Amino acid sequence: SRTAAIVGAGIAGIAAAIRLAVKGYQVDVFEANAYPGGKLSGFTLNGFRFDAGPSLFTMPQLVEELFQLAGRNPNDYFRYSRLDETCRYFWDDGTHLTAWADRDSFAREVETQLGEPASHLLAHLDDSAAKYRITEKLFLHRSLHKLSTWFNRDALHGYLNLPKLEIFKTMNRANEERFQNPKLVQLFNRYATYNGSDPYQTPATMNIIPHLEYNIGAFFPKDGMIGITNSLVRLAEDLGVRFHFNTRVVELVTEGARVTGVRNENPNGKTERFDLVISNMDVVSTFRRLLPTARQPERILRQPKSSSGLIFYWGIQREFPELGLHNIFFSSDYRAEFDHIFKQKTLSDDPTVYLNITSKHKPDDAPPGCENWFILINAPNNSGQDWEELIAKTRHNVIRKLSRNLGVDVAPLIACEAILDPIAIEARTSSSQGALYGNSSNNRFAAFLRHANFSHQFQNLYFVGGSVHPGGGIPLCLLSAKIATELI
Ligand code: FAD
Structure with a gap:
Protein backbone atom coordinates (compact mmCIF):
# COMPACT_ATOMS: atom_id res chain seq x y z
CA SER A 1 0.00 0.00 0.00
CA ARG A 2 0.99 3.63 -0.30
CA THR A 3 3.09 4.97 2.56
CA ALA A 4 3.03 8.28 4.41
CA ALA A 5 5.30 9.83 7.02
CA ILE A 6 4.04 12.44 9.46
CA VAL A 7 6.52 14.65 11.29
CA GLY A 8 5.08 15.39 14.73
CA ALA A 9 2.25 13.91 16.81
CA GLY A 10 0.56 17.22 17.62
CA ILE A 11 -3.23 17.16 17.37
CA ALA A 12 -3.13 18.01 13.64
CA GLY A 13 -0.54 15.30 12.96
CA ILE A 14 -2.66 12.69 14.76
CA ALA A 15 -5.81 13.81 12.88
CA ALA A 16 -3.95 13.67 9.55
CA ALA A 17 -2.67 10.17 10.40
CA ILE A 18 -6.25 8.99 11.05
CA ARG A 19 -7.52 10.50 7.81
CA LEU A 20 -4.74 8.92 5.74
CA ALA A 21 -5.16 5.53 7.42
CA VAL A 22 -8.85 5.67 6.51
CA LYS A 23 -7.78 6.35 2.92
CA GLY A 24 -5.72 3.16 2.99
CA TYR A 25 -2.23 4.52 3.64
CA GLN A 26 0.33 2.83 5.86
CA VAL A 27 1.18 5.75 8.17
CA ASP A 28 4.28 6.27 10.33
CA VAL A 29 4.26 9.20 12.78
CA PHE A 30 7.65 10.43 14.03
CA GLU A 31 7.51 12.36 17.29
CA ALA A 32 10.50 14.00 18.99
CA ASN A 33 8.92 13.82 22.48
CA ALA A 34 8.32 10.66 24.49
CA TYR A 35 4.57 11.44 24.44
CA PRO A 36 1.93 12.48 21.86
CA GLY A 37 -0.10 15.68 21.70
CA GLY A 38 2.58 18.40 21.58
CA LYS A 39 0.91 21.41 23.20
CA LEU A 40 -2.18 19.28 23.96
CA SER A 41 -0.54 17.04 26.55
CA GLY A 42 -0.65 16.65 30.33
CA PHE A 43 1.26 15.62 33.45
CA THR A 44 0.85 14.90 37.15
CA LEU A 45 2.68 16.48 40.06
CA ASN A 46 2.38 15.32 43.71
CA GLY A 47 -1.13 13.94 43.23
CA PHE A 48 -2.37 16.85 41.10
CA ARG A 49 -3.16 16.27 37.39
CA PHE A 50 -2.70 19.11 34.91
CA ASP A 51 -3.48 19.67 31.25
CA ALA A 52 -0.31 21.30 29.96
CA GLY A 53 -1.70 23.61 27.26
CA PRO A 54 -5.25 24.08 25.94
CA SER A 55 -8.03 24.25 28.50
CA LEU A 56 -11.03 25.36 26.43
CA PHE A 57 -12.69 22.78 24.18
CA THR A 58 -14.92 24.05 21.37
CA MET A 59 -16.36 22.37 18.25
CA PRO A 60 -16.30 18.77 19.55
CA GLN A 61 -17.97 17.66 16.31
CA LEU A 62 -14.57 18.00 14.62
CA VAL A 63 -13.19 15.34 16.96
CA GLU A 64 -16.25 13.11 16.66
CA GLU A 65 -16.06 13.35 12.89
CA LEU A 66 -12.77 11.42 12.98
CA PHE A 67 -14.34 8.45 14.75
CA GLN A 68 -17.30 8.48 12.38
CA LEU A 69 -14.98 8.68 9.36
CA ALA A 70 -13.27 5.53 10.62
CA GLY A 71 -16.65 3.78 11.08
CA ARG A 72 -16.34 3.79 14.88
CA ASN A 73 -18.72 4.88 17.59
CA PRO A 74 -17.26 8.07 19.16
CA ASN A 75 -18.72 7.07 22.56
CA ASP A 76 -16.47 4.02 22.67
CA TYR A 77 -13.46 6.35 22.74
CA PHE A 78 -14.35 9.83 23.86
CA ARG A 79 -16.97 11.47 26.07
CA TYR A 80 -17.58 15.11 26.89
CA SER A 81 -20.26 17.37 28.29
CA ASP A 223 -10.95 12.75 31.00
CA GLY A 224 -9.69 16.34 30.75
CA MET A 225 -8.18 17.94 27.65
CA ILE A 226 -5.59 15.16 27.44
CA GLY A 227 -8.55 12.86 26.70
CA ILE A 228 -8.73 14.40 23.21
CA THR A 229 -5.14 13.40 22.45
CA ASN A 230 -5.33 9.98 24.07
CA SER A 231 -8.58 8.92 22.42
CA LEU A 232 -7.39 10.00 18.96
CA VAL A 233 -4.06 8.18 19.39
CA ARG A 234 -6.01 5.07 20.36
CA LEU A 235 -8.18 5.38 17.26
CA ALA A 236 -5.09 5.90 15.06
CA GLU A 237 -3.42 2.81 16.53
CA ASP A 238 -6.60 0.80 16.01
CA LEU A 239 -6.37 1.82 12.34
CA GLY A 240 -2.78 0.57 12.09
CA VAL A 241 -0.93 3.89 12.41
CA ARG A 242 2.58 3.39 13.87
CA PHE A 243 3.86 6.00 16.33
CA HIS A 244 7.62 6.37 16.83
CA PHE A 245 8.29 8.40 19.99
CA ASN A 246 11.65 9.91 20.96
CA THR A 247 12.31 10.13 17.23
CA ARG A 248 13.20 13.59 15.98
CA VAL A 249 13.21 14.08 12.22
CA VAL A 250 16.27 16.11 11.17
CA GLU A 251 15.92 16.21 7.39
CA LEU A 252 13.37 15.83 4.63
CA VAL A 253 15.25 14.15 1.79
CA THR A 254 14.31 15.54 -1.64
CA GLU A 255 14.91 14.62 -5.27
CA GLY A 256 13.88 17.32 -7.73
CA ALA A 257 10.28 18.29 -7.03
CA ARG A 258 9.60 15.40 -4.66
CA VAL A 259 10.28 14.53 -1.06
CA THR A 260 11.49 10.94 -1.03
CA GLY A 261 11.94 10.30 2.65
CA VAL A 262 12.71 11.44 6.18
CA ARG A 263 15.94 11.11 8.12
CA ASN A 264 15.77 10.99 11.91
CA GLU A 265 18.50 11.66 14.42
CA ASN A 266 18.98 8.05 15.47
CA PRO A 267 22.65 7.07 15.39
CA ASN A 268 22.45 5.09 12.16
CA GLY A 269 20.94 8.18 10.47
CA LYS A 270 18.98 5.90 8.14
CA THR A 271 16.65 7.52 5.59
CA GLU A 272 13.25 5.90 5.34
CA ARG A 273 11.42 6.29 2.05
CA PHE A 274 7.75 7.32 1.83
CA ASP A 275 5.28 8.15 -0.94
CA LEU A 276 4.31 11.38 0.79
CA VAL A 277 5.19 13.44 3.85
CA ILE A 278 3.04 15.67 6.07
CA SER A 279 4.82 18.07 8.39
CA ASN A 280 3.05 18.90 11.63
CA MET A 281 6.20 20.70 12.75
CA ASP A 282 5.88 24.50 12.82
CA VAL A 283 6.29 25.63 9.19
CA VAL A 284 9.14 28.03 10.04
CA SER A 285 11.09 25.23 11.73
CA THR A 286 10.22 22.80 8.92
CA PHE A 287 11.84 25.05 6.31
CA ARG A 288 14.75 26.30 8.43
CA ARG A 289 15.73 22.97 9.95
CA LEU A 290 14.43 20.16 7.72
CA LEU A 291 14.68 21.82 4.29
CA PRO A 292 17.53 24.35 4.71
CA THR A 293 18.64 24.12 1.07
CA ALA A 294 15.14 24.45 -0.42
CA ARG A 295 13.76 27.85 -1.47
CA GLN A 296 12.44 29.51 1.72
CA PRO A 297 9.05 31.26 1.47
CA GLU A 298 10.51 34.23 3.36
CA ARG A 299 7.51 36.52 3.22
CA ILE A 300 5.36 33.95 4.98
CA LEU A 301 8.02 32.67 7.35
CA ARG A 302 8.78 36.21 8.55
CA GLN A 303 5.21 37.13 9.47
CA PRO A 304 4.88 38.36 13.07
CA ARG A 428 9.01 21.15 23.50
CA THR A 429 7.07 21.73 20.30
CA SER A 430 9.42 23.54 17.82
CA SER A 431 6.90 26.38 17.76
CA SER A 432 8.71 29.44 16.37
CA GLN A 433 9.38 31.96 19.21
CA GLY A 434 7.11 29.91 21.47
CA ALA A 435 4.02 31.37 19.77
CA LEU A 436 0.85 29.58 20.88
CA TYR A 437 -1.01 29.99 17.57
CA GLY A 438 1.51 30.40 14.73
CA ASN A 439 1.24 33.78 12.99
CA SER A 440 -0.65 36.57 14.70
CA SER A 441 -3.90 37.84 13.18
CA ASN A 442 -3.06 41.47 13.93
CA ASN A 443 -3.32 42.29 10.26
CA ARG A 444 -6.37 42.14 8.02
CA PHE A 445 -4.45 40.11 5.44
CA ALA A 446 -3.17 37.56 7.96
CA ALA A 447 -5.37 34.79 6.56
CA PHE A 448 -3.54 35.12 3.25
CA LEU A 449 -0.11 35.16 4.84
CA ARG A 450 -0.28 31.72 6.40
CA HIS A 451 1.40 28.91 4.51
CA ALA A 452 -0.86 26.69 2.42
CA ASN A 453 -1.57 23.10 3.47
CA PHE A 454 0.54 21.89 0.53
CA SER A 455 4.00 22.75 -0.74
CA HIS A 456 4.43 24.82 -3.88
CA GLN A 457 7.88 23.27 -4.46
CA PHE A 458 7.44 19.60 -3.60
CA GLN A 459 4.49 17.74 -5.09
CA ASN A 460 4.11 15.23 -2.26
CA LEU A 461 4.74 17.47 0.78
CA TYR A 462 1.86 18.78 2.93
CA PHE A 463 1.57 20.93 6.05
CA VAL A 464 -0.83 20.74 8.99
CA GLY A 465 -1.03 22.39 12.42
CA GLY A 466 -1.41 25.74 14.10
CA SER A 467 1.30 27.50 12.04
CA VAL A 468 -0.41 26.99 8.65
CA HIS A 469 -3.84 27.59 7.12
CA PRO A 470 -6.45 28.04 8.59
CA GLY A 471 -4.65 28.84 11.91
CA GLY A 472 -4.04 27.89 15.55
CA GLY A 473 -6.27 26.40 18.21
CA ILE A 474 -7.58 22.84 18.32
CA PRO A 475 -10.55 23.27 15.92
CA LEU A 476 -8.50 24.98 13.21
CA CYS A 477 -5.67 22.45 13.60
CA LEU A 478 -8.21 19.66 13.06
CA LEU A 479 -9.50 21.48 9.97
CA SER A 480 -5.94 21.82 8.60
CA ALA A 481 -5.68 18.01 8.64
CA LYS A 482 -8.99 17.76 6.81
CA ILE A 483 -8.00 20.26 4.12
CA ALA A 484 -4.51 18.77 3.62
CA THR A 485 -5.65 15.17 3.31
CA GLU A 486 -8.54 16.10 1.01
CA LEU A 487 -5.94 17.61 -1.35
CA ILE A 488 -4.09 14.28 -1.51
P1 FAD B 1 1.85 21.06 18.31
O1 FAD B 1 1.05 20.88 19.55
O2 FAD B 1 2.60 22.31 18.12
O3 FAD B 1 2.84 19.81 18.25
C1 FAD B 1 3.81 19.64 17.28
C2 FAD B 1 4.47 18.31 17.56
O4 FAD B 1 5.46 18.06 16.58
C3 FAD B 1 5.18 18.29 18.92
O5 FAD B 1 4.79 17.14 19.62
C4 FAD B 1 6.65 18.26 18.55
O6 FAD B 1 7.45 17.55 19.48
C5 FAD B 1 6.61 17.55 17.21
N1 FAD B 1 7.77 17.86 16.39
C6 FAD B 1 8.17 19.09 16.00
N2 FAD B 1 9.27 19.00 15.24
C7 FAD B 1 9.56 17.67 15.13
C8 FAD B 1 10.57 16.93 14.44
N3 FAD B 1 11.52 17.55 13.72
N4 FAD B 1 10.55 15.59 14.52
C9 FAD B 1 9.60 14.96 15.25
N5 FAD B 1 8.63 15.59 15.92
C10 FAD B 1 8.60 16.94 15.85
N6 FAD B 1 -6.14 25.88 21.71
C11 FAD B 1 -7.47 25.74 21.94
O7 FAD B 1 -8.21 25.31 21.03
N7 FAD B 1 -8.01 26.06 23.16
C12 FAD B 1 -7.24 26.51 24.18
O8 FAD B 1 -7.74 26.75 25.28
C13 FAD B 1 -5.84 26.68 23.97
N8 FAD B 1 -5.04 27.13 24.97
C14 FAD B 1 -3.68 27.01 24.83
C15 FAD B 1 -2.87 27.22 25.95
C16 FAD B 1 -1.51 27.00 25.87
C17 FAD B 1 -0.65 27.23 27.08
C18 FAD B 1 -0.93 26.57 24.64
C19 FAD B 1 0.55 26.27 24.56
C20 FAD B 1 -1.74 26.40 23.52
C21 FAD B 1 -3.12 26.61 23.60
N9 FAD B 1 -3.97 26.40 22.50
C22 FAD B 1 -5.32 26.32 22.69
C23 FAD B 1 -3.44 26.18 21.15
C24 FAD B 1 -3.36 24.71 20.80
O9 FAD B 1 -2.74 24.01 21.83
C25 FAD B 1 -2.53 24.55 19.54
O10 FAD B 1 -3.03 25.37 18.48
C26 FAD B 1 -2.53 23.11 19.03
O11 FAD B 1 -2.46 22.16 20.08
C27 FAD B 1 -1.34 22.96 18.10
O12 FAD B 1 -1.34 21.68 17.52
P2 FAD B 1 -0.36 21.30 16.36
O13 FAD B 1 -0.98 20.16 15.64
O14 FAD B 1 -0.02 22.50 15.56
O15 FAD B 1 0.96 20.73 17.03
Missing part, protein backbone atom coordinates in the same frame (compact mmCIF):
# COMPACT_ATOMS: atom_id res chain seq x y z
CA ARG A 82 -21.52 20.85 27.46
CA LEU A 83 -20.81 23.55 30.04
CA ASP A 84 -23.66 25.56 31.56
CA GLU A 85 -21.38 28.44 32.36
CA THR A 86 -18.52 29.34 30.06
CA CYS A 87 -16.51 31.62 32.36
CA ARG A 88 -16.59 33.60 35.62
CA TYR A 89 -15.27 37.13 35.31
CA PHE A 90 -13.79 39.21 38.14
CA TRP A 91 -12.69 42.86 38.21
CA ASP A 92 -10.53 44.48 40.86
CA ASP A 93 -13.40 46.85 41.82
CA GLY A 94 -15.37 43.84 43.07
CA THR A 95 -17.63 43.37 40.04
CA HIS A 96 -18.42 39.71 39.25
CA LEU A 97 -20.11 38.32 36.18
CA THR A 98 -20.94 34.78 35.12
CA ALA A 99 -21.04 34.16 31.39
CA TRP A 100 -23.81 31.61 30.95
CA ALA A 101 -23.79 29.38 27.90
CA ASP A 102 -27.49 30.09 27.48
CA ARG A 103 -27.71 33.38 25.57
CA ASP A 104 -30.78 34.71 27.33
CA SER A 105 -29.42 33.98 30.81
CA PHE A 106 -26.15 35.66 29.87
CA ALA A 107 -27.98 38.68 28.46
CA ARG A 108 -29.99 39.00 31.70
CA GLU A 109 -26.79 38.71 33.78
CA VAL A 110 -25.14 41.44 31.71
CA GLU A 111 -28.16 43.69 32.22
CA THR A 112 -28.34 43.20 36.00
CA GLN A 113 -24.59 43.20 36.74
CA LEU A 114 -23.34 45.74 34.21
CA GLY A 115 -26.44 47.73 33.28
CA GLU A 116 -25.95 46.91 29.61
CA PRO A 117 -29.23 46.36 27.69
CA ALA A 118 -29.70 42.65 26.94
CA SER A 119 -30.44 43.52 23.32
CA HIS A 120 -26.85 44.73 22.82
CA LEU A 121 -25.48 41.37 23.83
CA LEU A 122 -27.92 39.39 21.72
CA ALA A 123 -27.17 41.59 18.69
CA HIS A 124 -23.45 40.98 19.20
CA LEU A 125 -23.89 37.21 19.31
CA ASP A 126 -26.10 37.31 16.20
CA ASP A 127 -23.46 39.35 14.41
CA SER A 128 -20.82 36.84 15.50
CA ALA A 129 -22.90 34.01 14.03
CA ALA A 130 -23.38 35.89 10.74
CA LYS A 131 -19.64 36.55 10.45
CA TYR A 132 -18.92 32.91 11.19
CA ARG A 133 -21.22 31.70 8.43
CA ILE A 134 -19.41 33.87 5.87
CA THR A 135 -15.86 32.95 6.92
CA GLU A 136 -16.66 29.29 7.42
CA LYS A 137 -17.36 28.78 3.74
CA LEU A 138 -14.56 30.99 2.48
CA PHE A 139 -11.70 30.28 4.82
CA LEU A 140 -12.17 27.41 7.18
CA HIS A 141 -12.98 24.33 5.15
CA ARG A 142 -10.94 24.93 2.02
CA SER A 143 -7.45 25.72 0.88
CA LEU A 144 -7.12 29.45 0.21
CA HIS A 145 -4.49 28.57 -2.33
CA LYS A 146 -6.61 26.74 -4.91
CA LEU A 147 -8.54 28.59 -7.59
CA SER A 148 -11.62 26.45 -7.01
CA THR A 149 -11.99 28.15 -3.61
CA TRP A 150 -12.49 31.51 -5.31
CA PHE A 151 -14.86 30.50 -8.11
CA ASN A 152 -17.93 28.84 -6.68
CA ARG A 153 -21.30 29.79 -5.23
CA ASP A 154 -20.12 29.90 -1.63
CA ALA A 155 -17.31 32.26 -2.57
CA LEU A 156 -19.73 34.52 -4.43
CA HIS A 157 -21.96 34.58 -1.37
CA GLY A 158 -18.87 35.46 0.66
CA TYR A 159 -17.88 38.39 -1.58
CA LEU A 160 -21.36 39.86 -1.45
CA ASN A 161 -21.26 39.76 2.34
CA LEU A 162 -17.68 40.92 2.77
CA PRO A 163 -18.66 44.27 4.34
CA LYS A 164 -20.27 42.35 7.22
CA LEU A 165 -16.84 41.00 8.15
CA GLU A 166 -15.66 44.54 9.05
CA ILE A 167 -12.07 43.95 8.01
CA PHE A 168 -11.28 47.68 8.06
CA LYS A 169 -12.25 48.19 11.70
CA THR A 170 -10.42 46.88 14.76
CA MET A 171 -12.14 44.47 17.11
CA ASN A 172 -11.91 47.03 19.91
CA ARG A 173 -13.57 49.72 17.82
CA ALA A 174 -16.44 47.47 16.81
CA ASN A 175 -16.95 46.45 20.42
CA GLU A 176 -16.85 50.06 21.65
CA GLU A 177 -19.52 50.93 19.11
CA ARG A 178 -21.64 48.02 20.31
CA PHE A 179 -21.42 48.30 24.10
CA GLN A 180 -21.81 51.15 26.59
CA ASN A 181 -20.05 49.48 29.52
CA PRO A 182 -16.24 49.33 29.13
CA LYS A 183 -16.22 46.05 31.09
CA LEU A 184 -18.24 44.37 28.36
CA VAL A 185 -15.94 45.84 25.71
CA GLN A 186 -13.04 44.30 27.61
CA LEU A 187 -14.84 40.97 27.95
CA PHE A 188 -15.43 40.71 24.20
CA ASN A 189 -11.99 42.13 23.33
CA ARG A 190 -10.59 39.16 25.21
CA TYR A 191 -11.59 36.84 22.35
CA ALA A 192 -8.65 38.22 20.33
CA THR A 193 -6.42 36.26 22.69
CA TYR A 194 -8.05 33.01 21.52
CA ASN A 195 -5.72 33.17 18.54
CA GLY A 196 -2.93 35.12 20.20
CA SER A 197 -3.80 38.52 18.73
CA ASP A 198 -4.20 42.08 19.97
CA PRO A 199 -7.82 43.38 20.08
CA TYR A 200 -6.54 46.89 19.39
CA GLN A 201 -5.00 45.72 16.09
CA THR A 202 -6.86 42.60 14.93
CA PRO A 203 -9.78 43.24 12.55
CA ALA A 204 -13.36 43.06 13.85
CA THR A 205 -13.69 39.94 11.69
CA MET A 206 -12.31 38.10 14.72
CA ASN A 207 -15.61 38.78 16.46
CA ILE A 208 -16.52 35.41 14.93
CA ILE A 209 -14.80 33.73 17.89
CA PRO A 210 -17.52 34.26 20.56
CA HIS A 211 -19.90 32.42 18.23
CA LEU A 212 -18.03 29.19 19.00
CA GLU A 213 -18.40 29.63 22.76
CA TYR A 214 -21.94 31.01 23.06
CA ASN A 215 -23.86 29.87 20.02
CA ILE A 216 -22.24 26.45 19.56
CA GLY A 217 -20.98 25.90 23.10
CA ALA A 218 -18.00 25.27 25.34
CA PHE A 219 -17.35 21.69 26.40
CA PHE A 220 -15.37 19.63 28.88
CA PRO A 221 -13.88 16.24 27.94
CA LYS A 222 -14.65 13.67 30.61
CA LYS A 305 3.99 35.54 15.42
CA SER A 306 1.07 35.31 17.82
CA SER A 307 1.54 35.91 21.52
CA SER A 308 2.89 33.22 23.78
CA GLY A 309 2.02 32.36 27.36
CA LEU A 310 3.46 32.12 30.81
CA ILE A 311 1.84 29.27 32.69
CA PHE A 312 1.93 28.47 36.40
CA TYR A 313 0.63 25.06 37.45
CA TRP A 314 -0.14 25.16 41.17
CA GLY A 315 -1.39 22.45 43.50
CA ILE A 316 -3.59 24.46 45.93
CA GLN A 317 -4.36 23.22 49.44
CA ARG A 318 -7.86 24.65 49.71
CA GLU A 319 -11.13 24.78 47.81
CA PHE A 320 -12.69 28.00 46.51
CA PRO A 321 -16.45 27.64 45.90
CA GLU A 322 -16.56 31.10 44.30
CA LEU A 323 -14.40 29.81 41.43
CA GLY A 324 -15.49 27.72 38.44
CA LEU A 325 -13.77 25.74 35.69
CA HIS A 326 -12.80 28.90 33.74
CA ASN A 327 -12.11 32.18 35.56
CA ILE A 328 -10.74 35.52 34.43
CA PHE A 329 -9.37 38.29 36.66
CA PHE A 330 -9.17 41.30 34.37
CA SER A 331 -6.45 43.94 34.34
CA SER A 332 -7.50 47.54 34.98
CA ASP A 333 -5.94 48.85 31.77
CA TYR A 334 -6.41 46.39 28.93
CA ARG A 335 -4.89 48.61 26.25
CA ALA A 336 -1.72 49.08 28.30
CA GLU A 337 -1.53 45.33 28.85
CA PHE A 338 -1.59 44.61 25.09
CA ASP A 339 0.89 47.43 24.40
CA HIS A 340 3.24 45.69 26.79
CA ILE A 341 2.78 42.32 25.05
CA PHE A 342 2.86 43.35 21.38
CA LYS A 343 4.78 46.65 21.29
CA GLN A 344 7.17 46.58 24.23
CA LYS A 345 7.43 42.77 24.14
CA THR A 346 7.21 42.48 27.91
CA LEU A 347 4.63 41.89 30.66
CA SER A 348 2.70 44.60 32.48
CA ASP A 349 2.57 44.70 36.28
CA ASP A 350 -1.20 44.18 36.19
CA PRO A 351 -1.74 41.28 33.80
CA THR A 352 -5.12 39.66 33.21
CA VAL A 353 -5.06 36.31 35.01
CA TYR A 354 -6.78 33.28 33.49
CA LEU A 355 -7.37 30.55 36.06
CA ASN A 356 -8.54 27.10 34.97
CA ILE A 357 -9.47 24.44 37.56
CA THR A 358 -10.34 21.06 36.08
CA SER A 359 -10.89 19.51 39.53
CA LYS A 360 -14.18 21.46 39.58
CA HIS A 361 -15.46 18.97 36.98
CA LYS A 362 -13.11 16.07 37.54
CA PRO A 363 -12.55 15.82 41.31
CA ASP A 364 -9.81 13.18 41.05
CA ASP A 365 -7.54 15.78 39.39
CA ALA A 366 -6.66 17.02 42.91
CA PRO A 367 -6.39 15.40 46.38
CA PRO A 368 -9.48 15.84 48.63
CA GLY A 369 -9.96 19.44 49.77
CA CYS A 370 -7.49 20.72 47.14
CA GLU A 371 -7.67 22.23 43.64
CA ASN A 372 -5.37 22.06 40.58
CA TRP A 373 -4.80 25.61 39.38
CA PHE A 374 -3.66 26.26 35.82
CA ILE A 375 -2.80 29.95 35.48
CA LEU A 376 -2.17 31.43 32.05
CA ILE A 377 -0.84 34.94 31.49
CA ASN A 378 -0.74 36.21 27.89
CA ALA A 379 2.91 36.90 27.19
CA PRO A 380 5.00 38.25 24.31
CA ASN A 381 6.62 35.65 22.11
CA ASN A 382 10.28 35.01 22.78
CA SER A 383 12.65 37.62 21.43
CA GLY A 384 15.41 37.11 23.96
CA GLN A 385 13.78 38.75 27.01
CA ASP A 386 15.12 37.99 30.50
CA TRP A 387 12.47 35.37 31.26
CA GLU A 388 13.80 34.53 34.69
CA GLU A 389 13.20 38.11 35.79
CA LEU A 390 9.81 38.34 34.01
CA ILE A 391 8.65 35.09 35.60
CA ALA A 392 9.66 36.18 39.13
CA LYS A 393 7.98 39.56 38.73
CA THR A 394 4.81 38.11 37.21
CA ARG A 395 4.51 35.34 39.80
CA HIS A 396 4.51 38.03 42.48
CA ASN A 397 1.92 40.13 40.60
CA VAL A 398 -0.37 37.13 40.01
CA ILE A 399 -0.31 36.12 43.67
CA ARG A 400 -1.04 39.72 44.68
CA LYS A 401 -3.98 40.02 42.27
CA LEU A 402 -5.56 36.68 43.20
CA SER A 403 -5.05 37.25 46.93
CA ARG A 404 -6.74 40.66 46.71
CA ASN A 405 -9.69 39.30 44.71
CA LEU A 406 -10.17 36.16 46.81
CA GLY A 407 -9.56 37.85 50.17
CA VAL A 408 -6.95 35.31 51.28
CA ASP A 409 -3.18 35.10 50.91
CA VAL A 410 -2.71 32.56 48.12
CA ALA A 411 1.09 32.14 48.47
CA PRO A 412 1.08 29.75 51.47
CA LEU A 413 -1.59 27.57 49.79
CA ILE A 414 0.73 26.59 46.90
CA ALA A 415 1.76 23.01 47.70
CA CYS A 416 3.63 22.34 44.47
CA GLU A 417 4.46 24.23 41.30
CA ALA A 418 5.56 23.83 37.69
CA ILE A 419 6.14 26.66 35.21
CA LEU A 420 6.02 26.83 31.41
CA ASP A 421 7.46 29.80 29.52
CA PRO A 422 7.87 30.70 25.82
CA ILE A 423 11.38 29.19 25.68
CA ALA A 424 10.13 25.85 27.02
CA ILE A 425 7.14 25.93 24.64
CA GLU A 426 9.52 26.34 21.69
CA ALA A 427 11.87 23.63 23.00
